[in-house]
Amino acid sequence: MADRFNKVLILDGRGHLLGRLAAIVAKQVLLGHKIVVVRCEGINISGNFYRNKLKYLAFLRKRMNTNPSRGPYHFRAPSRIFWRTVRGMLPHKTKRGQAALERLKVFDGIPPPYDKRGQAALERLKVFDGIPPPYDKRKRMVVPAALKIVRLKPTRRFAVLGRLAHEVGWKYQAITATLEEKRKEKAKLRYTKKKVVLKLTKQAEKNVESKIAKYTEVLKQYGVLV
Structure with a gap:
């Protein structure tokens, strides 16, 4: 169980x-999982682009009238927009602890560690634009329940978060795109090399298959090989 929670899950x-x-993502980080979300600029929002842009521009106008530097703070980077969306789904300010029957604990006030559940959850989340090292060489997952192609009708309009962020002030769209192209070229070369190595490995296994057949049978009997 501990290994499951120590493992970092990388989502594309x-x-x-x-x-x-x-x-x-919010639910999983609350449960204790560590999650990294890459390529946030490719996230989609349902509804046409112009409508979403107007909504975000209206959001940008919301500020403290006498001293805007005190917040609320409006992020422009797609990764930070996604991070703020997740934060809104977490009890990052509330102080709550749960209790049940025999495991029930009650306190006057709210002592640590029950006072920082939402903050601790946010610390387990990392978000990036593009796919920086070392995550570019690791397996990335998807969430089928959240995929646009599964959940949105083909006729429905949608907006891309990267374009929306660019039009409200994000300055690194071109740089991120350039770095992504370089990453894809490197990934292509790495995959070509991997296929060659895999082919040679299979050939080597085939060459010695007859010599190690008796050992293979013994290993299969004990469940070491399937």
Whole structure:
């Protein structure tokens, strides 16, 4: 169980719906999982682009009238927009602890560690634009329940978070795209090399198959080989 929670789950945000992905990620980080979300600029939002842009521009106008530097703070990077969406689904300010029957604990006030559940959950979440090292060489997952192609009708309009962020002030769209192209070229070369090595490995196994047949049978009997 401990290994399951120590393992970092890497999600590829491209092609996912913003709210659905954020809801699933929020629940999982609350449960204790560590999650990294890459390619946040490829996240989709249902509804046409112009409508979503107007909504975000209206959001940008919300500020403290006398001293805007005190907040609320409006992020422009797609990764931070997604992070803020997840934060809105977490009890990052509330102080709550749960209790049940024999395991029930009651306190006057709310002592640690029960006072920082939402904050601790946010610390287990990392978000990125593009796919930086070392995550570019690791397996990435998707969340089927949040994929646009699964959840949104083909005729429905949608907006891409990267374009929306760019039009409200994000300055690194071109840089991120350039770095992504370089990453894809490196990944292509790495995969070609991997296929060659895999082919040679299979050939080597085939060459010695007859010599190690008796050992293979013994290992299969004890369940070492399947």
